[in-house]
Amino acid sequence: MTTFADTTFTPPELIRNFCIIAHIDHGKSTLADRMLQLTGVVEERAMRAQYLDRMDIERERGITIKAQNVRLPWQVDGQDHVLHMIDTPGHVDFTYEVSRALEACEGAVLLVDAAQGIEAQTLANLYLALENNLQIIPVLNKIDLPSADPDKYAGELAHIIGCEPEEVLRVSAKTGMGVGELLDAVVKQVPAPQGDADAPARAMIFDSVYDTYRGVVTYIRVVDGKITPRERIKMMSTGATHELLEVGIISPEPKASKGLGVGEVGYLITGVKDVRQSKVGDTVTSERHGAKEALAGYREPKPMVYSGLYPVDGSDYPELREALDKLQLNDAALDYEPETSVALGFGFRCGFLGLLHLEITRDRLEREFGLDLISTAPNVVYDVVLDDGKEIHVTNPSDWPTGSKIDKVLEPVSKVSILAPSEFIGTIMELCQNKRGQLLGMDYLSEDRVELRYNMPLGEIIFDFFDTLKSRTRGYASLDYEEAGTQAADLVKVDILLQGEGVDAFSAIVHKDDAYNYGNRMVNRLRELIPRQNFEVPIQAAIGARIIARETIRAIRKDVLAKCYGGDISRKRKLLEKQKEGKKRMKTVGRVEVPQEAFVAALSTEDSGKNKK
Ligand SMILES: Nc1nc2c(ncn2[C@@H]2O[C@H](COP(=O)(O)OP(=O)(O)OP(=O)(O)O)[C@@H](O)[C@H]2O)c(=O)[nH]1
Numbered sequence: 116m117t118t119f120a121d122t123t124f125t126p127p128e129l130i131r132n133f134c135i136i137a138h139i140d141h142g143k144s145t146l147a148d149r150m151l152q153l154t155g156v157v158e159e160r161a162m163r164a165q166y167l168d169r170m171d172i173e174r175e176r177g178i179t180i181k182a183q184n185v186r187l188p189w190q191v192d193g194q195d196h197v198l199h200m201i202d203t204p205g206h207v208d209f210t211y212e213v214s215r216a217l218e219a220c221e222g223a224v225l226l227v228d229a230a231q232g233i234e235a236q237t238l239a240n241l242y243l244a245l246e247n248n249l250q251i252i253p254v255l256n257k258i259d260l261p262s263a264d265p266d267k268y269a270g271e272l273a274h275i276i277g278c279e280p281e282e283v284l285r286v287s288a289k290t291g292m293g294v295g296e297l298l299d300a301v302v303k304q305v306p307a308p309q310g311d312a313d314a315p316a317r318a319m320i321f322d323s324v325y326d327t328y329r330g331v332v333t334y335i336r337v338v339d340g341k342i343t344p345r346e347r348i349k350m351m352s353t354g355a356t357h358e359l360l361e362v363g364i365i366s367p368e369p370k371a372s373k374g375l376g377v378g379e380v381g382y383l384i385t386g387v388k389d390v391r392q393s394k395v396g397d398t399v400t401s402e403r404h405g406a407k408e409a410l411a412g413y414r415e416p417k418p419m420v421y422s423g424l425y426p427v428d429g430s431d432y433p434e435l436r437e438a439l440d441k442l443q444l445n446d447a448a449l450d451y452e453p454e455t456s457v458a459l460g461f462g463f464r465c466g467f468l469g470l471l472h473l474e475i476t477r478d479r480l481e482r483e484f485g486l487d488l489i490s491t492a493p494n495v496v497y498d499v500v501l502d503d504g505k506e507i508h509v510t511n512p513s514d515w516p517t518g519s520k521i522d523k524v525l526e527p528v529s530k531v532s533i534l535a536p537s538e539f540i541g542t543i544m545e546l547c548q549n550k551r552g553q554l555l556g557m558d559y560l561s562e563d564r565v566e567l568r569y570n571m572p573l574g575e576i577i578f579d580f581f582d583t584l585k586s587r588t589r590g591y592a593s594l595d596y597e598e599a600g601t602q603a604a605d606l607v608k609v610d611i612l613l614q615g616e617g618v619d620a621f622s623a624i625v626h627k628d629d630a631y632n633y634g635n636r637m638v639n640r641l642r643e644l645i646p647r648q649n650f651e652v653p654i655q656a657a658i659g660a661r662i663i664a665r666e667t668i669r670a671i672r673k674d675v676l677a678k679c680y681g682g683d684i685s686r687k688r689k690l691l692e693k694q695k696e697g698k699k700r701m702k703t704v705g706r707v708e709v710p711q712e713a714f715v716a717a718l719s720t721e722d723s724g725k726n727k728k
Pocket residue numbers: 137138139140141142143144145146205256257258259260286287288289290
C-alpha cells in the first residue's frame with residue numbers, strides 16, 4: 116500500500132480531516148488503534164498482535180501518538196487518500212481546546228457504546244461538532260458485546276442527529292469488524308478541505324505540547340498557502356516571530372517533511388520553550404508576506420476556578436514555585452500568583468479552567484515534584500460592583516470588599532446537561548433546585564432515557580455536585596456543563612473566627628440563603644477538629660460584624676499555673692515545657708493552636724459534601 120509519509124502538498128481534494136468524539140470509555144482509543152493497524156501505519160506490528168507484550172508497548176506509545184494527530188493512508192475505489200485523524204482532549208474543562216481541534220476537521224465520527232447508549236459527553240461533543248459545521252458520521256461501537264442493543268441505540272442516535280437508523284454504522288473496535296467500512300465512509304462523507312493555495316500562509320494551532328528534548332511542539336492545520344521549513348513564522352496574536360526548525364507530519368512517528376500545504380495537518384518546532392508562546396487557537400503565518408487577517412477564534416484561556424495552594428511544610432515554598440513554573444511550560448491555562456494567608460503562610464493563588472484541571476495540577480505537583488500540599492476550598496470568580504460604580508474582580512474571598520456598599524454581585528453561570536434513566540427525574544430535579552438551578556428543558560432520547568438541561572451557578576457545581584448526582588442516581592447519570600456568562604446573585608462572604616480572630620483560609624462566598632448552613636457546618640466541624648486548649652475558644656461564623664453561628668471549645672483547664680502561685684519557679688517551667696511538646700505541627704491563629712490536619716479536613720470538599728445533607 117502506498118504510504119504518504121514523505122508526500123507533501125497532497126491535493127486538498129484527496130485529504131480528509133476528521134476526529135473521533137465519544138463519551139469516556141466508549142472506545143475511542145481502541146478504535147484509533149484499529150485504524151492505525153488497518154491503514155498499515157502499524158501494519159507489521161499488527162501482524163504480531165498475538166505477542167501481547169509487544170502490543171502493550173505499542174499501545175503505550177500509541178497513547179502519545181493519538182494524543183495528537185496521525186496521518187493515515189486509505190484507498191477508496193483505487194484512489195489513494197490521506198486521512199488526518201485528530202484527537203480531542205474530550206473533557207469539559209478543555210472545551211475550548213476541543214473546539215479548536217474540531218475546527219481543524221471537516222468531519223467527526225460520533226462513537227457510542229452499543230451497550231450504554233448516549234451519555235452527556237456524547238451530546239456535548241456532538242453539539243460542539245455541529246457548531247463547527249462538521250459532517251457527523253454516527254457509529255455504534257462494541258457490537259460484539261452480548262449486552263449490546265444496537266437497534267435500540269441506532270434509534271436514539273438517529274433521533275438526535277436527524278438521520279435514519281440504517282445510516283448508523285456498527286463496528287467493533289475490539290475485533291475490527293466494520294472499521295474498514297467506517298474509513299470508507301469517512302472518505303465518502305467528509306468534505307475535502309478548502310483553502311487558497313496561493314494566498315499568504317495561514318495555519319491554526321490546535322494543540323501545543325512541551326517536549327523535554329525538542330521544546331514546544333505545535334500542532335497545526337494549514338488553511339491557506341503553505342508552511343515550509345527554514346522560513347520565519349509569525350504568531351498573529353502576539354506578533355512574535357520564530358525561526359522554524361522543523362515541519363512535519365505524524366504517521367505514526369513524527370517525520371520531518373518539506374512543508375505542509377492547504378488542508379494538511381502536522382507539527383512545527385520552533386525551539387521556543389514555553390507553550391504560552393504557541394497558543395491554541397492562534398494563527399501562524401509567514402513573517403515575510405504574511406497574512407493580514409488572523410483566522411477567527413483565538414481566545415486567551417480564562418481561569419474559572421481559583422484555589423490557594425500551600426506547602427504543608429512552609430520551607431517547601433521555593434520548591435512549589437519552581438514546580439509551578441515547570442508545569443506552566445506545558446499548560447498555558449495554568450495561572451498563579453503568590454499569596455499569603457495568615458493561617459497557612461506563603462503559597463500561591465492558582466486559577467484553573469475547572470475542577471478537573473485543579474485536581475490534575477494538584478496531583479501532578481504532589482506526584483511529580485514530591486510536594487505535600489494544602490489546597491483551600493475552590494471558588495469561582497465574582498465581579499462585585501460597588502455603589503460608587505467601581506468594579507472589583509474577586510478571585511479570593513479575602514478580596515471581597517468590606518466596608519463599602521455593594522451594589523450588585525455577578526457570578527458565573529453554566530449550562531448543565533444531565534442524562535439519566537427517566538426514573539431519576541424527580542431526584543435530579545430536587546438536587547438541581549437545591550443548587551439554584553433553573554430548568555431550561557427536558558428531552559426524551561428514548562422512552563426511558565432523558566436529558567435535563569439547567570442553568571446553574573458554577574459555584575454550586577464545583578463543590579460536590581457531581582458526586583451527589585452520581586450517588587443519588589446510583590451512578591447512572593452523566594453530567595456536562597459549559598460556561599454561560601454571568602448573572603446577578605445575592606451573595607455574602609462568611610468569615611470564620613477563632614477567639615474573635617478571622618481565619619482567612621476558611622472564608623467563603625456563599626449565597627445568602629446558604630450562609631447559615633455554611634457557617635454552622637464550619638463551626639461544628641472545627642469544634643471537632645481543633646483540640647481543647649488551656650483556655651476557652653469560641654468559634655464563630657460571621658457575615659461582616661454579624662455573628663451567625665457559634666460553638667465553643669471548652670478549656671482543658673483554666674490555667675496550668677493556677678495552683679503554683681508564689682511557688683517554685685522550676686516547677687512552673689517544667690509545666691510549661693510539657694505543654695510545649697504537644698504544640699509541634701500546629702499553626703497558631705491568634706493564640707489558638709490549630710493542627711495542620713484541621714485545615715486539610717475542614718477544607719476538603721469531599722467532606723463538605725457528606726456533611727451538607
Ligand atoms: N467488547 C468490546 N470492548 C471494547 C470495544 N472497544 C473498546 N472496548 C473496551 O472498552 C474500554 C474503553 O475503551 P477505550 O478505547 O479506552 O475508550 P476511550 O473512549 O478511549 O476511553 P478514554 O480514553 O478513557 O476516554 C476498554 O476496556 C476497551 O477494551 C469493542 O468494540 N468491544
